[in-house]
Amino acid sequence: MxxxxxxxxxxxxxxxxxxxxxxxxxxxxxxxxxxxxxxxxxxxxxxxxxxxxxxxxxxxxxxxxxxxxxxxxxxxxxxxxxxxxxxxxxxxxxxxxxxxxxxxxxxxxxxxxxxxxxxxxxxxxxxxxxxxxxxxxxxxxxxxxVSKTGLTAGAQPESFELKFAFDGDAVIFSDEAEQIFKKQGLNAFTQSEREAAKNPLKGGPFKNFLAALHKIQKEFTLEECPIRTALVTARSAPAHERVVRTLRTWNIRIDEALFLGGLSKAEFLKAYDADVFFDDQQDHCFSAKDLVATGHVPHGIANPE
Missing domain, CATH: 3.40.50.1000 (HAD superfamily/HAD-like)
Incomplete structure (x- = not known):
C-alpha cells in the first residue's frame, strides 16, 4: 500500500x-x-x-x-x-x-x-x-x-508558541480591493469597501494555508493552542468591516488583528513577537526583514510580472 x-x-x-x-x-x-x-x-x-x-x-x-x-x-x-x-x-x-x-x-x-x-x-x-x-x-x-541568513540562528526559543503574521490584501485575500486603491486612490478604496462591507472578499494565495493552520488550532483550547495567527494590515476603519465579515464567512479564526491605517508594520510585528511575516509589498518586507523571518509574496497588482 x-x-x-x-x-x-x-x-x-x-x-x-x-x-x-x-x-x-x-x-x-x-x-x-x-x-x-x-x-x-x-x-x-x-x-x-x-x-x-x-x-x-x-x-x-x-x-x-x-x-x-x-x-x-x-x-x-x-x-x-x-x-x-x-x-x-x-x-x-x-x-x-x-x-x-x-x-x-x-x-x-x-x-x-x-x-x-x-x-x-x-x-x-x-x-x-x-x-x-x-x-x-x-x-x-x-x-x-528575504530576511538575513541566520536571523534566528541557534537561538533557544523562549516559547514554543508559533506565531504567524499575515498581510491581508493579495496574501490572505485577493487583491480586488487593492486594485481599486492602486488605480483610484484611498477615497475610492474606502468608499468601495464601505459599500461592499457585507460581501466577502475572494480568497488570496494564503487562504488555504491559513485554513490548514486553523484546522490544527481547533484541536486545542485557546489557552493551550501552540499556534497563534495575526492579521497585520494597512487597512483602518471603516475598511476593517469587510475583512472581519470575510473571515467569519470562511469560518477561520484570526487571533489578533492589527488595523494600522498605513503605519509601519515593523514595530507592531516586534511587539507581537512574530516568528514569520508574509506580505505582498516589498517596502513592508524590507522594514520587517531584520526583525522577523519575512516572506515576500510576489502576487497581485503590486507585483507585476
Missing part, C-alpha cells in the same frame, strides 16, 4: 531558506557548478549553519510533540536545486541539527516548483523568486524569504 502524507500540514522549503549557503553560493557564482559541487562534497561532513527560516521550521516540527505521537501534525520536505551528490551535505546538516525531515526532491539545477504540487504542500518557502512565482501561479501559497 502506498504511503500518504494524509491530513498533515505540509511545508516545502528550499535548502537556502533552511540553511546558510551564502559561502557556497558565492563559489557557485564566481567559479561555476563544478567548483560548487566539489566544495559541497569536500565539506559534506561539516554541518551547515541555520538559515533565515531555520527557527520557523524548528517550531513547526515541534508541533509534532503535542498531542498524539502516532499522528504527527506537520511534515516538512526539502525541495532544492541541489543534486543528489551536493544534497548529501544538506541531509547531513538536517541530521546534525536533529530536524525530523526525511523527504526531499533534489533537481540538479532545475526549478523544483513542480514538486510543491507533488507533495501537496500547503506552503513553499524559498530564496528564489522565480520558483516562488511559479508555485504561486500554480495555486500554492509561496513566499520568497
Amino acid at each position: 502506498a504511503v500518504s502524507l494524509g491530513d498533515k500540514l505540509v511545508v516545502a522549503i528550499s535548502s537556502t531558506a533552511l540553511f546558510d549557503l551564502q559561502e557556497s553560493h558565492k563559489i557557485f557564482m564566481e567559479q561555476g557548478v563544478k567548483a560548487y559541487s566539489e566544495y559541497q562534497i569536500e565539506h559534506e561532513d561539516q554541518p551547515l549553519e541555520p538559515g533565515a527560516a531555520f527557527g520557523l521550521v524548528k517550531k513547526l516540527l515541534a508541533l509534532n510533540d503535542t498531542g498524539s505521537k502516532s499522528h504527527p501534525k506537520v511534515e516538512v520536505v526539502l525541495i532544492s536545486r541541489n543534486s543528489a551528490d551536493t544534497g548529501l551535505r544538506i541531509f547531513n546538516s538536517v541530521e546534525a541539527h536533529q530536524l525530523n525531515i526525511t523527504r526531499a526532491a533534489f533537481t540538479g539545477g532545475r526549478t523544483p516548483y513542480q514538486y510543491v504540487s507533488a507533495f501537496n504542500a500547503h506552503l513553499f518557502l524559498s530564496t528564489n523568486p522565480d520558483d516562488v512565482r511559479k508555485a504561486l501561479n500554480s495555486g500554492y501559497a509561496a513566499a520568497t524569504i
Whole structure:
C-alpha cells in the first residue's frame, strides 16, 4: 500500500531558506557548478549553519510533540536545486541539527516548483523568486524569504508558541480591493469597501494555508493552542468591516488583528513577537526583514510580472 502524507500540514522549503549557503553560493557564482559541487562534497561532513527560516521550521516540527505521537501534525520536505551528490551535505546538516525531515526532491539545477504540487504542500518557502512565482501561479501559497541568513540562528526559543503574521490584501485575500486603491486612490478604496462591507472578499494565495493552520488550532483550547495567527494590515476603519465579515464567512479564526491605517508594520510585528511575516509589498518586507523571518509574496497588482 502506498504511503500518504494524509491530513498533515505540509511545508516545502528550499535548502537556502533552511540553511546558510551564502559561502557556497558565492563559489557557485564566481567559479561555476563544478567548483560548487566539489566544495559541497569536500565539506559534506561539516554541518551547515541555520538559515533565515531555520527557527520557523524548528517550531513547526515541534508541533509534532503535542498531542498524539502516532499522528504527527506537520511534515516538512526539502525541495532544492541541489543534486543528489551536493544534497548529501544538506541531509547531513538536517541530521546534525536533529530536524525530523526525511523527504526531499533534489533537481540538479532545475526549478523544483513542480514538486510543491507533488507533495501537496500547503506552503513553499524559498530564496528564489522565480520558483516562488511559479508555485504561486500554480495555486500554492509561496513566499520568497528575504530576511538575513541566520536571523534566528541557534537561538533557544523562549516559547514554543508559533506565531504567524499575515498581510491581508493579495496574501490572505485577493487583491480586488487593492486594485481599486492602486488605480483610484484611498477615497475610492474606502468608499468601495464601505459599500461592499457585507460581501466577502475572494480568497488570496494564503487562504488555504491559513485554513490548514486553523484546522490544527481547533484541536486545542485557546489557552493551550501552540499556534497563534495575526492579521497585520494597512487597512483602518471603516475598511476593517469587510475583512472581519470575510473571515467569519470562511469560518477561520484570526487571533489578533492589527488595523494600522498605513503605519509601519515593523514595530507592531516586534511587539507581537512574530516568528514569520508574509506580505505582498516589498517596502513592508524590507522594514520587517531584520526583525522577523519575512516572506515576500510576489502576487497581485503590486507585483507585476
